[in-house]
Amino acid sequence: MHLSGGVLPRPAETRIMVVANQKGGVGKTTTTVNLAASLALHGARVLVIDLDPQGNASTALGIDHHAEVPSIYDVLVESKPLSDVVQPVRDVEGLFCAPATIDLAGAEIELVSLVARESRLQRAISAYEQPLDYVLIDCPPSLGLLTVNALVAGAEVVIPIQCEYYALEGLGQLLRNVELVRGHLNPRLHVSTILLTMYDGRTRLASQVAEEVRSHFGNEVLRTNIPRSVRISEAPSYGQTVLTYDPGSSGSLSYLEAAREIALRGAIPQQEQHSPEGTQ
Ligand code: ATP
Ligand code: MG
Secondary structure, three states, X not given: OHHHOOOOOOOOOOEEEEEOOOOOOOOHHHHHHHHHHHHHHOOOOEEEEEOOOOOHHHHHOOOOOOXXXXXXXXXXXXXXXXXXXXXXXXXXXXXXXXXXXXXXXXXXXXXXXXXXXXXXXXXXXXXXXXXXOEEEEEOOOOOOHHHHHHHHHOOEEEEEEEOOOOOOOOHHHHHHHHHHHHHHOOOOOEEEEEEEEOEOOOOHHHHHHHHXXXXXXXXXXXOOOOEXXXXXXXXXXXXXXXXXXXXXXXXXXXXXXXXXXXXHHXXXXXXXXXXXXXXX
16 A cells, blocks of 8 residues: 555564543544554554444544444453454454443443453453554553553553643653552553544644643654544544554544654664674
């Protein structure tokens, strides 16, 4: 496909990225599916785990997720192997999805009484045998047990921030949860990536928010911002990512660029990759 734009370096081991922000509608799902498609189009093998009962990521990837479809609910609550629910995504080679159905709405409560309730997703991912370069987990807009399962399973937290007033409100709570999970359950966990979404460069508010986010977070903030784009918002209604729906659009190009930054940041440094033994 012409839009793949070359191959990016693949990570030495699977990068598990949790796309989280308990604020609703900030672009978590849009970011998950479009980054995942961008990485897959660059030659990576990518699994999207839809951890939101709304099933928006499944819809956007054109994956059937009516009530009878085997889903991430079965994995979390019934201990079904992840490989039993993963489906390939049409049109994008190397991209896969574990869908969410409406059943998942009950999981938040059902999980409470189960053994190892916080680490069920982590166990399921560890037992998955297919090779993967990236796992991207789309979280619901809450900090309940589903999001905790994602934070225990992942190593990197990706926070999409919508460039509007109140953008940073509530982030403190998310960051505290990340700290708690890191301290008690998953020492590898860290916020690796902040992505500014729905950015409208013509407004002063957007640039003020961007400046504020950059001064708070510095290095974690990607250089690429995702612009507000009608094509991005239209794509899910066709069961597509913007990468296949309108490959040349500004939205598509910005997600490709963001994916490139993420891939390059996680790559093994050139020196380590190539230097012969004993020269370091
Ligand atoms: P929720 O908290 O409900 O899971 P979310 O954080 O996953 O929401 P999205 O569903 O990705 O957010 O986005 C919210 C809405 O904004 C959707 O209608 C989506 O199509 C739209 N949207 C997301 N990003 C953009 C963009 N860059 N340009 C235009 N519209 C966008
Ligand atoms: Mg969502």
